[in-house]
Amino acid sequence: MNDGYAVRAEGLEKRYGEKRALDGFDLAVRGGTVHGLLGPNGAGKTTAVRILSTLVRPAGGRATVAGLDVARQAREVRARIGLTGQYAAVDEVLTGRQNLEMFGRLFHLGGKRARERAVELLEQFDLTDAGDKGVDGYSGGMRRRLDLAASMILAPAVLFLDEPTTGLDPRSRGEVWESVRALVADGTTVLLTTQYLEEADKLASRITVIDQGRAIADDTPDGLKNLIGGDRIEVVVAERSEIPRVVKAVARVADGEPEADETELRVHAPVTDRVAALTDVARTLQDEGVRVEDIGLRRPSLDDVFLRLTGHRTEKEAAA
Amino acid sequence: MSALDPTTGPDGRGRLYWLLADVANIVRRGLTHYQRQPVNIAWQLGFPILSVLLYGYVFGSAMTVPGGGDYKDFLMPGMFVMTMAFGFINTATVVVHDSTKGVIDRFRSMPMASSAVVAGRGVTDLLVSCAELGIMMLTALAMGWRPDGGWGFLAAFGLLLWLRFALIWIGVWLGLLVPNPEAAGGLFAVAFPLTMISSIFVAPQLMPDWLGWVAAWNPISSTAAAARDLFGTPAGGGDSWVEQHALLMAGVWPAVLTVIFLPLAVRRFQRLSR
Numbered sequence: 001m002n003d004g005y006a007v008r009a010e011g012l013e014k015r016y017g018e019k020r021a022l023d024g025f026d027l028a029v030r031g032g033t034v035h036g037l038l039g040p041n042g043a044g045k046t047t048a049v050r051i052l053s054t055l056v057r058p059a060g061g062r063a064t065v066a067g068l069d070v071a072r073q074a075r076e077v078r079a080r081i082g083l084t085g086q087y088a089a090v091d092e093v094l095t096g097r098q099n100l101e102m103f104g105r106l107f108h109l110g111g112k113r114a115r116e117r118a119v120e121l122l123e124q125f126d127l128t129d130a131g132d133k134g135v136d137g138y139s140g141g142m143r144r145r146l147d148l149a150a151s152m153i154l155a156p157a158v159l160f161l162d163e164p165t166t167g168l169d170p171r172s173r174g175e176v177w178e179s180v181r182a183l184v185a186d187g188t189t190v191l192l193t194t195q196y197l198e199e200a201d202k203l204a205s206r207i208t209v210i211d212q213g214r215a216i217a218d219d220t221p222d223g224l225k226n227l228i229g230g231d232r233i234e235v236v237v238a239e240r241s242e243i244p245r246v247v248k249a250v251a252r253v254a255d256g257e258p259e260a261d262e263t264e265l266r267v268h269a270p271v272t273d274r275v276a277a278l279t280d281v282a283r284t285l286q287d288e289g290v291r292v293e294d295i296g297l298r299r300p301s302l303d304d305v306f307l308r309l310t311g312h313r314t315e316k317e318a319a320a
Numbered sequence: 321m322s323a324l325d326p327t328t329g330p331d332g333r334g335r336l337y338w339l340l341a342d343v344a345n346i347v348r349r350g351l352t353h354y355q356r357q358p359v360n361i362a363w364q365l366g367f368p369i370l371s372v373l374l375y376g377y378v379f380g381s382a383m384t385v386p387g388g389g390d391y392k393d394f395l396m397p398g399m400f401v402m403t404m405a406f407g408f409i410n411t412a413t414v415v416v417h418d419s420t421k422g423v424i425d426r427f428r429s430m431p432m433a434s435s436a437v438v439a440g441r442g443v444t445d446l447l448v449s450c451a452e453l454g455i456m457m458l459t460a461l462a463m464g465w466r467p468d469g470g471w472g473f474l475a476a477f478g479l480l481l482w483l484r485f486a487l488i489w490i491g492v493w494l495g496l497l498v499p500n501p502e503a504a505g506g507l508f509a510v511a512f513p514l515t516m517i518s519s520i521f522v523a524p525q526l527m528p529d530w531l532g533w534v535a536a537w538n539p540i541s542s543t544a545a546a547a548r549d550l551f552g553t554p555a556g557g558g559d560s561w562v563e564q565h566a567l568l569m570a571g572v573w574p575a576v577l578t579v580i581f582l583p584l585a586v587r588r589f590q591r592l593s594r
Contacts, residue, residue, distance in 0.1 A: 053429050057593050079431040089422035093353045105345045106432045108338060134356065150426070 006031040006066060006158050006189035007052060013060030014047050014213075021047040023213035024061070029158075029191055029206075034184055036204030036221075037193040038302070040310065044213040045193040046086070049162045052191070053083045066157040079107075082151030082159040082188075086166055089147060090135055096122060096146050097131040103150045121149040125179060141172025148179050152188075159183060161192045165199060177203060197302035207302075211310045225300045227308075233277055234268040235285070236294040243267060249284040253277035268298070339433045346440025347447070350414070354448065364410060365452060368403045369459055372396070375521060376463060386523045389554025396460040397476070397547040398520035403452050404484040405515050405540050408491035409507045411445050415495025416504045419592075428592065438589055442488045449484045453477065468552030476550035479570045483543045486574035489581035496588040519544050523556035524563070536560050539573035546570035 007029035014022040022044045029035040039045050050056040052063055054074040063070045066080045083089070090099045097118050104114030122131045125145045135143060144164060151159055161180065165173040180203060184190055194200050200207050201221050209217040209224070217224060233254070235246050243260050246267045250258040254269035254277070261267075271277040274297055285292055354361055375383075376392045383391040418424045418437075427437050467473055498504050517534055518524075519541040524532035535541060536558060545566035548555040555566075562569055 055425055055428055055593060075431055078429060081429065083426065083429040085422045085425060089426035091349065091423055092421065093356050094349070095356075098352060102345060102349055103426070103430070106342060106427070106430055108341070108431070 009063040011061035034190040036200035036207040039210035080157045082156035086163040092136045125149045224305045238291040342432045342436030343440045350444030387557045393553040396465045401544040408487035411491025412495040413504045472550040476547040486577035489585045492585040542569035
């Protein structure tokens with residue numbers, strides 16, 4: 001039954017009216033890893049997670065979680081998963097402890113065990129002091145940690161984290177990342193959806209890029225970066241009039257057409273022979289007397305990957 | 321598997337045991353809410369009690385009851401009905417909060433019985449309604465309301481809860497239908513005229529003919545008339561068939577509402593997995 005994959009999806013389909021939320025979506029997540037699911041708003045990330053966590057039934061295709069079919073064995077799947085949604089799905093009126101005890105009893109732990117488990121989880125997620133305060137008084141980071149704790153009551157085989165750090169400040173985001181790393185160290189498999197490319201890069205050992213309901217790439221973060229041509233040389237100049245000369249100098253050593261950004265006064269292009277290319281361009285520009293503000297080699301970011309694969313930037317980038 | 325299938329626990333105990341355990345836990349959650357926010361029950365009672373004071377003391381002297389009798393005695397059972405009738409707003413408000421904040425999604429992602437989410441809500445609301453009725457009745461007694469005791473009293477209490485039971489399903493259905501908690505607040509604007517055009521405050525025969533007819537056929541009018549009859553307080557008369565058969569209709573109306581809205585609520589709940 002277990003082929004090393006904690007989550008498998010084949011050809012998942014789901015439509016909402018005219019819109020195809022999922023259009024033949026495939027996914028394979030190895031046990032004991034963090035797998036990133038990356039895509040712009042409306043790409044189908046949340047729909048995929050809702051199907052895999054048994055909240056929504058797929059219109060087509062099949063999926064297994066922990067070796068169990070999400071449609072036919074939903075109840076068994078539910079006993080083995082944790083779900084942390086984009087909006088903290090905890091009760092805001094109850095205290096942190098009351099929340100964990102309630103969810104523990106609803107996981108059928110029994111009253112005594114539920115109380116013990118609540119104490120353990122409050123300790124583990126650094127919420128002991130706030131345990132008897134109402135959740136409505138919690139900070140965003142505390143609330144998200146409580147949400148994670150509630151997802152961990154049964155120590156799930158697979159944890160779904162749907163945009164766990166959206167709307168959190170950098171410090172709270174760091175706290176959530178720490179918690180996720182600790183869970184994976186204990187053997188939990190995590191499927192992480194996010195719009196933050198940095199987050200996927202930091203946490204995930206493998207990333208699936210989803211766009212318009214389909215998986216359009218699946219690789220390690222480094223593999224994805226290599227996919228679009230490895231390192232790039234980048235030159236920033238002081239004057240717009242210098243750009244054509246820089247493009248010419250870069251074109252001589254580049255693997256592809258240099259791209260010029262007229263507003264940021266930046267020229268960049270993929271290169272293979274890194275140091276030789278850098279030296280060559282630096283010497284040429286110096287000889288020609290071009291005023292260079294900055295020159296260097298840059299590993300592509302996941303933003304670059306995204307732009308290349310989907311033809312558009314993430315929602316966040318587009319708004320900026 | 322249907323979304324409403326009860327689910328078993330990790331051990332060998334039966335489905336029914338765990339369904340009841342899950343319902344009990346959801347009820348416990350609902351009651352803990354009141355314990356943590358006691359002001360909520362004060363809000364829920366505030367309007368009916370204020371209405372009793374306003375209508376009883378401010379308008380009361382100008383009000384007449386067809387067939388005679390004291391207006392305050394006529395008013396009190398109407399107030400109990402109004403408290404029950406507005407209850408569906410409370411149900412809807414809690415349900416819309418739970419569904420938009422993702423609490424219902426968490427319940428549905430757990431190996432508990434999904435139907436316990438709805439059933440637990442219903443039991444909680446009935447328990448709270450008992451408390452509300454108790455407080456309302458004590459207020460009424462303090463103001464000089466003197467009902468007949470005995471079986472009639474219990475039967476009236478039962479009919480009031482029977483109405484509240486039917487309205488739970490309208491509340492759950494609306495709670496899953498409206499997009500956000502703010503919209504649920506707007507339900508009050510709908511509920512208020514619906515309770516006014518009834519026999520709660522004024523006997524329908526004192527209204528213009530067409531309005532009196534609508535008021536008489538308002539389901540909550542039957543409960544109010546039946547309760548007045550059973551409490552032994554002035555009933556306000558009325559010649560129409562529905563007013564002559566208030567006791568029967570106080571049983572029938574909630575049954576009709578339940579038959580319509582229970583399946584709608586359940587279907588709406590199951591649609592969450594679409």
